[in-house]
Amino acid sequence: MVSYVVKKSLNNNVVIAVKDKYEFIIVGKGIGFNAKTGSHVPENKIENVFIKQSLGESKFDTVLNKVDSKIVGICEEIIFLCENELGKKLNEAIHTSLPDHIDFAFTRIKKGIKIENPFLNEIMVLYPKEYRLEEKALIMINENLSTKLPRDEIGFISMHINAAIERKNVNDTVEYMRKIGEVMKFISVILKKDIDKSSLSYERTVTHINFVLERIKQKKTIKNLLLDSIKEQLYNEYGLAIKVAIKLENLFSVSVPEDEIGYIAMHLKRLREL
16 A cells, blocks of 8 residues: 655644655644655544645645745644534635735734734624634644734634635635625714624624625525514614615625615614614
8 A cells, every 4th residue: 555755844743745646735743743755654643635736836836935834834734623623625725825825914024014904893703613713723823933913814814714615716705895894884984973893783783784695695585574664663774774775786786675674774773872
């Protein structure tokens, strides 16, 4: 039986190995510790295997040549953590996009550029599983690479992981979050108040708007039995909800049903009373 042969150790827990003319990224506790090129990978230490490529140049090789191998190694550990916790394989693109992103974050830190994520609260609400995992990921990065990436970076990594789960381009996730953030900012403007982003009402509104968009996308109808009462008793909020609906229609190219506008009005009422 042909075993994996070490080509390069990325860190104590990750190696690049060769087997049957293919290259693999192998993750396992202590698997890279003192691993020498040409040595055999201990089968009993292997926890996760990703087939990198058939032998030859690839996007991953480009990343390896550009990015510190320690960054690539910790990213592979993070990917394994996410796949293990979520119980699903991530899109292969994450093996190049995540280390490239972390490397860029390091570059900004070294240049003294402040890392800020304007969508952090929205990401926390819409991607709670990813956010919880990336809290662990940030600790792994900062402890293993002796750096101090800020909490805002959790949001950026979460968007990369979400994109890999949904198998879509991370730019689409970033754009979606930007639009959600724009809607919430618009709500703050029309309510003429600063809204506490850590409040339960804010979280519920973000979640509801996401569900509205999902229902419209899936062409699912929802009946609002309170619609007439809302129009009568929450007249002002309903008028503002129409404006929010128009904003959603312009940003996401959708048509928001009247029943959904009624529910939005209820959320605006809660936000107004904060």
